Amino acid sequence: ALGAVTALTRAAGLSPAPADQSRRLAEAAYIGVDSGGELADASRLLAGSRRADPGGNESLYAAATAAFLLVNEEGDFDTAHRLLTGAVETGRHGWDASDPALVEALFTLIMLCSYTGEPSHWESLFRALERLTPEPPELLRVCARTYADPARTGAAGVRTLDRLLSDVGHDANRLIRLGTSSVFVDRLAASRTASQRLAAQGRAGDAPVRWHLAALIHLCLDYFSRGRWAEATGLAAEGLALVEEYGYRFFACKFQYVQALVAAARGEAATVDALAREIDRWAAPRGAHGVRSYACHARGLAALSEGDFEAAYRYGAELSPPGTLAPYVPNALWGTLDLVEAAVRTGRDAEAAAHVAAMRECAVGDLSPRLNMLFLTCEALVTPGDEAFALLDEALAQPGQWPFETARVHLVRGERLRRRRARTEARAHVTKALEGFEELGARPWQERARAELRAGGNTTRSGAESGRAVLTAQEWEIATLAATGLTNKQIAERLFLSHRTVGTHLYQIYPKLGINSRAALRDALAALEP
Known part of the structure; x- marks a missing residue:
């Protein structure tokens, strides 16, 4: 990428025609922002492109670069979308699907649309794709x-x-x-x-x-x-x-989203609140409504984890109204089970059934085994009698490894079985759920599973007693190495991880072992040995 920027910059300097010089500098600027060069350099190249041919039509590369720089700083996404859409509509490309500048502009529009979440923005993009001749590039169409x-x-x-x-x-x-x-x-x-x-x-x-x-x-x-x-x-x-x-500020919200989802499932409410506020603080003034759905999703999962089903329903309905899979809010698919479970647990059976019907109408289960697992579990929650057990069994039979979803399905099945007084079978499913939640460190879900076991007349292990089983193989290895006195960097080198990953593992290990410092690791691990 750096070589391409350098070559285009040199070519621009040798170009006698201002339009050619401007075009090459604009392309160099676009490659700079798209491939991750210094943003200040991209801004400088874009300014140079405009100076080279101030009276000419701005190229698509220049418009895409300007849109990127705008949203990465203090500008809003609606303005950036309008700028780039206008350049696409008026460009001299003849809607040729082989025009690289046009294709890159449309990929940039996909990014902008995903941040705004505005249906009208997505619809204008799809209209543009339909105009490409002879047809849109395969990957561009699939991505959209x-x-x-x-x-x-x-x-x-x-x-x-x-x-x-x-x-x-x-x-x-x-x-x-x-x-x-x-x-x-x-x-x-x-x-x-x-x-x-x-x-x-x-x-x-x-x-x-x-x-x-x-x-x-x-x-x-x-x-x-x-x-x-x-x-x-x-x-x-x-x-x-x-x-x-x-x-690259516009990337931050995506990483914060992942952090917030993990914190939500692990019952770290204060962390979720801080991350969600940070996402909202960045997204709101920029009109990034699609990004604000990240915060909503994380808050809903956090509420569900803590057993606040009313709040979980409220956030779930904000993410996607019951009975409708909100258009152009793709992560609403991930929140379907949260919404349906919260609706059932708050007595909103009609709303839960309506949402399941919407999932069925859109054939959500055909998209992936994980989404099919969510759909089948949602359908089981609104289905009475033995048919619900068949749906849950089918959910558990889905291929792939989805530990959190799988543990939730086992918990639902165990609850249903206990109500049918099938206590032995119920215990088996709830125990599997508990083991899954322990492996993930999902503490509030562990407590729900333990409460369900107690409701079935079973004794449960305390957190300290189950500490050895809670640690994954990698966590046990990291904890053992840390207990010998190795630093995070030394552990990372030995296990081929980043030192940040090692630090994150230790952050999760301490509460599992009931300790709060590295110095206590050796004694805690020794206590867990048989």
Whole structure:
């Protein structure tokens, strides 16, 4: 990327025609912001482009660069969207699908639309895609379909996405766009290895910062869904440090979202509140309504975790009104089970059933096994009798590893079985739920599972008694090494992790062991040995 910027800058200096000089400087500026160069350099190149041909039509590269710089600073997304849409509408490209500047502008519009969440913005983008001739580039069309409103347009894109993911390749831009297309249809695991490689290149200084950040956020979301929460929060901390160092402010909310979701499931209400406020504080004045849904989702999960079902319902309904899968709010799919459970537990059976009907109408379960698990569990919550058990069994049979969702399904099934007085079978399912929540460190959910076991007449282990089982294999390894006196950096080098990830693991290990300092590790681990 740096080589391309340098080559274009030199070519601009050799261009006799002002229009050519302006165009090349604008392209260099766009590559700079898109690939993660210094933002000040991109701003300087853009200014140079405008000086070179002040009376000419601004190129799409210049408009895309200006939009990016605008939203990264103090500007609002509506203005940036209007600027870039206007440039696309008036550009001299003939809607040629092979025009690289046009394609890059449309990818930038996808980013802007995802932040605003405005239906009119997305609709104008889809109209632009329809005008491309002979047809939109495959990845551009797939990204728009699966990232904008997956409940309604995702099904049209997942088959093509699966084929594209079968050969991720080594082009970083393509990898990032495949990852973006994968987020809301649960395909991030397919590009995990390539994203890990790109993140490693970023740490070594061999990949631009923006590519590094994009790889990190995709890994964060992937690890969160797969129950690798310590790694997710460790990478989020790494991402936020890069944001602070290099000024890519618009990335921060995504990392804060992952941190807030983990904190919500673990019952860390104060952390969720602080992160949600920070997201809102950045998003509100910029008109980033799509980003504010991150805060709403995290607050709803936090309320549900704490058993405040009324608040959980209120936040869930704000994210997506009951009976409607809110258009262009893709993370509303992740909150469906939260909303339906909160509705059932607050006596809003009609609202819960209406939301399940909306999920069924949109065939949400066809998008991914994880979303099918959520849909089947939601349907079971509003279904009486034995049919509910069949739905829950089908939910548990879904392929893939979704630890948090799986533990929640076991808990629902155990509750239903206890009410049917099938206590032995109920105990088995609730015990599996408890083990899953312990593995994740989801403390309020552990307490719910223990309360359910007690309601069935069973004794439960205390947190201290279950501490050995709570630690994952990696956490046990890190704790053991830390107890010998190794520093976080030394542990990271030995286990091929980042030192931030090691620190995050230790932060999660201490409360699991009932301690609050490194010095107490040795005695705590010794007490857990058989």
